[in-house]
Amino acid sequence: MESSSLPARSSRNAARKGRHQQVTQENNQLAIDFYSETVKKSNTKSQSFELHSAQTNEMIVKSIVREPMRLLHALMHLTVLERRLYWLVLNQIRNIQYRNPDQVKPYGALTFYFHSSDIIANDVKWSVTYIKDIIKLLGKRAVDWETEEGVYTHLTVFPTAQYIRGKGVIMLQLHPLLIPGFLELGNNFAQFELYAALKLTSEYAQLLYSYLSRHAWRGKWVIDLNAFKEIMGATSKSYEEFSNIRIRILEPAMEQISKFTDLDVSYVTMGVGRKVSSLEFTIAFKEVNSLEASREIEETSKHKLKEALETVANYTLEEKQIFAHASLRDYYSQFTADEKHQILNTPEFLNRFCIAECYISSGQVGRDKHDAYMRKSVFFPTGANQLPAPNSAKKGKN
DNA sequence: CTACCTGTTTGAGCATCAGT
DNA sequence: ACTGATGCTCAAACAGGTAG
Numbered sequence: 001m002e003s004s005s006l007p008a009r010s011s012r013n014a015a016r017k018g019r020h021q022q023v024t025q026e027n028n029q030l031a032i033d034f035y036s037e038t039v040k041k042s043n044t045k046s047q048s049f050e051l052h053s054a055q056t057n058e059m060i061v062k063s064i065v066r067e068p069m070r071l072l073h074a075l076m077h078l079t080v081l082e083r084r085l086y087w088l089v090l091n092q093i094r095n096i097q098y099r100n101p102d103q104v105k106p107y108g109a110l111t112f113y114f115h116s117s118d119i120i121a122n123d124v125k126w127s128v129t130y131i132k133d134i135i136k137l138l139g140k141r142a143v144d145w146e147t148e149e150g151v152y153t154h155l156t157v158f159p160t161a162q163y164i165r166g167k168g169v170i171m172l173q174l175h176p177l178l179i180p181g182f183l184e185l186g187n188n189f190a191q192f193e194l195y196a197a198l199k200l201t202s203e204y205a206q207l208l209y210s211y212l213s214r215h216a217w218r219g220k221w222v223i224d225l226n227a228f229k230e231i232m233g234a235t236s237k238s239y240e241e242f243s244n245i246r247i248r249i250l251e252p253a254m255e256q257i258s259k260f261t262d263l264d265v266s267y268v269t270m271g272v273g274r275k276v277s278s279l280e281f282t283i284a285f286k287e288v289n290s291l292e293a294s295r296e297i298e299e300t301s302k303h304k305l306k307e308a309l310e311t312v313a314n315y316t317l318e319e320k321q322i323f324a325h326a327s328l329r330d331y332y333s334q335f336t337a338d339e340k341h342q343i344l345n346t347p348e349f350l351n352r353f354c355i356a357e358c359y360i361s362s363g364q365v366g367r368d369k370h371d372a373y374m375r376k377s378v379f380f381p382t383g384a385n386q387l388p389a390p391n392s393a394k395k396g397k398n
Numbered sequence: 399c400t401a402c403c404t405g406t407t408t409g410a411g412c413a414t415c416a417g418t
Numbered sequence: 419a420c421t422g423a424t425g426c427t428c429a430a431a432c433a434g435g436t437a438g
Contacts, residue, residue, distance in 0.1 A: 080412085276402085
C-alpha cells in the first residue's frame with residue numbers, strides 16, 4: 001500500500017536530518033506536525049513549547065526549498081515576512097514532496113510550528129502586534145482557480161494561523177485542499193537554498209530569486225518585458241516606464257540576490273531601438289554545494305528529467321513545435337535559420353530536439369555544453385533513436 | 399515626438415530603540 | 419517578553435529633462 005509507506009519514509013528522513021517532526025494517524029487520515037529547528041513541543045499534555053538554539057547569522061547548513069511555479073504565481077503578492085513563513089512551510093514538507101497526491105490518503109492536517117526568530121533576524125526586537133499583523137495578513141491570503149468542468153474554488157491558504165504569546169511560537173495550518181498543490185511539483189518548480197532566501201529583504205528580490213533559481217540550471221533566462229511585469233506584480237501605471245522597473249525592481253533585486261544568495265546574477269535589456277522589449281538574465285552558481293545539498297539537487301534533477309520527458313511525450317506535433325520554437329528563440333541563437341527550420345519541420349529532428357531539451361533544462365548537461373550537446377543529439381545521434389549520454393550531470397561553476 | 403532617465407514627494411510598512 | 423515611539427526604506431506617482 002503506497003499510502004502506508006509515506007509516514008514511515010518521512011519520519012525516517014526527518015530523523016536522519018535531525019528535524020522535529022511528529023506523525024500521527026487519526027481516523028485513517030495522516031496528520032503531520034512540523035516543528036522548525038528553533039521550536040519543539042515539550043512532552044507535556046498542555047500546549048507548551050521549548051526553544052532550541054536560535055538560528056545564527058553564521059547559518060551554513062544548506063536547506064533546500066522546492067517551490068511549485070503555480071504556487072509562486074498564485075502567491076505573488078506576499079509581503080517579505082509572509083513569504084519567509086511560506087518558504088519555511090515548503091522547506092518543512094520537502095521530504096514528502098514528489099508524491100502523487102492520488103497515491104496517498106487525504107491529509108488530515110499539516111500543522112507547522114515556527115519561532116518568530118525564524119523570520120525576523122536574531123538581533124531584531126520584535127513586537128507582538130507586529131507578529132500578529134503578519135499572521136492576520138497571512139491568514140487572509142487566498143488562491144482561486146477554476147477547473148475544466150467549471151468548478152470555481154476560492155480558499156484561504158492558511159485558514160488557521162496562531163501566535164502563542166510568551167513563547168514567540170507561530171502556528172500555521174495548511175488548507176487540506178491545497179496540500180496537493182504544495183506537494184506536487186511536476187517539472188515546473190524552483191529549487192533554492194532556504195537560508196540564503198531568508199536574507200532577502202525586498203519583495204521583488206524574493207520573487208525574482210525564485211524565478212532565477214527556476215532557470216539557474218540553464219544559466220540563462222530570457223523573458224518578455226510584459227511577462228516580467230506580470231509575474232512581478234508590477235502592473236501599476238508607474239511601471240509603464242522601464243526606468244522605474246530598473247530602479248525599483250531590477251537593481252535592488254539583483255544587488256540583494258548577488259549579495260545574499262548562492263547565485264551570481266546579471267541582466268541585459270533587449271529590444272528594438274531604445275524600446276526595451278525583453279530581458280536576458282545570466283545566472284551562475286557562486287559556490288560548490290554541500291554534500292547533502294548536492295544529493296538533493298541530483299535527486300531533483302532526475303525527478304525533473306522524468307517529469308519533463310513524460311510531458312514532452314504527451315505533446316502533439318504542434319505542441320512540440322511551439323515548445324521547440326520558444327527554446328530555439330531563447331537559447332540557441334548560434335543555430336542557423338536553416339538548422340532551426342530543419343528542426344521545426346522534420347519530425348525526427350523535432351523529437352530529438354525536445355528530448356535533448358529535457359536533458360538540458362533539467363540540469364543533466366554541463367552548462368557550457370548545451371549547444372554542442374543539442375547539435376549532436378539532433379543531427380548526429382549515436383544510435384537509431386538514441387541520444388548521446390549527457391557528459392556530466394553536475395552543473396559547472398562557469 | 400517617443401522612450402527613457404533623474405529628481406522629488408508621499409505614505410505605508412519595516413527596523414530599531416528606550417523603557418516597562 | 420513586550421510596548422510604544424521614532425526613523426528609515428521602499429513602492430508609487432509625478433514633473434521635467436534628455437537621447438535618439
